[in-house]
Amino acid sequence: MTPGAHPNLVTAAANGDDEALTLLVRAYHDRVYRFGQRVCRDDFDADDAVQEAFVALARRPDVVRHGGALSWLLTSVRNACLRMLRPFLRERRSLGEPLGGSEEVVSPLPNPQQALERWEVAQSVHAAIAALPRPYREVVVMRDLEGLSGEETCRSLGLEPAVMKTRLHRARQQLKGRLERSKLVKRKEN
Numbered sequence: 001m002t003p004g005a006h007p008n009l010v011t012a013a014a015n016g017d018d019e020a021l022t023l024l025v026r027a028y029h030d031r032v033y034r035f036g037q038r039v040c041r042d043d044f045d046a047d048d049a050v051q052e053a054f055v056a057l058a059r060r061p062d063v064v065r066h067g068g069a070l071s072w073l074l075t076s077v078r079n080a081c082l083r084m085l086r087p088f089l090r091e092r093r094s095l096g097e098p099l100g101g102s103e104e105v106v107s108p109l110p111n112p113q114q115a116l117e118r119w120e121v122a123q124s125v126h127a128a129i130a131a132l133p134r135p136y137r138e139v140v141v142m143r144d145l146e147g148l149s150g151e152e153t154c155r156s157l158g159l160e161p162a163v164m165k166t167r168l169h170r171a172r173q174q175l176k177g178r179l180e181r182s183k184l185v186k187r188k189e190n
Contacts, residue, residue: 013058021058029054031146032073038145039122040081049080074141078126128178136171143168 012020036046053076142153
């Protein structure tokens with residue numbers, strides 16, 4: 001099933017039809033879950049975020065007016081993951097300085113500063129992707145975030161391969177420009 005392929009199914013699910021919601025979950029769960037794993041960086045949080053997104057879909061008849069259930073679900077999962085990260089960021093700020101000397105514990109995981117920097121980079125990338133015009137955003141999400149093949153992307157969006165490649169190239173160029181500009185802005189702020 002492709003985004004927007006069955007608007008009646010989305011309408012029915014958003015209006016409380018459990019069977020329609022089950023079909024949407026079957027159709028989109030794997031993609032949405034993989035996206036949640038990348039954003040949340042934790043399988044348990046990704047599970048929670050995906051479940052929250054599908055429950056929200058069942059309660060939101062206004063989703064039908066949205067361009068597609070998949071993009072709405074991905075946005076909902078991203079927002080849920082970010083909400084889950086906020087308490088950890090606040091805790092890090094309130095704890096102050098790291099332990100010093102021999103008491104310090106070595107972990108294979110990135111330290112909080114590295115995790116925060118990665119999170120900020122991910123935020124910048126997500127903001128840059130969100131700022132793309134919709135045709136470019138759809139192609140870049142499907143190809144680069146979801147890992148769909150060119151053929152699958154063309155089929156999902158109803159595009160010719162040349163059009164899809166052009167949009168993908170332009171989207172990547174715009175992303176590169178936006179990320180370079182945001183990097184310059186951050187350097188000036190520091």
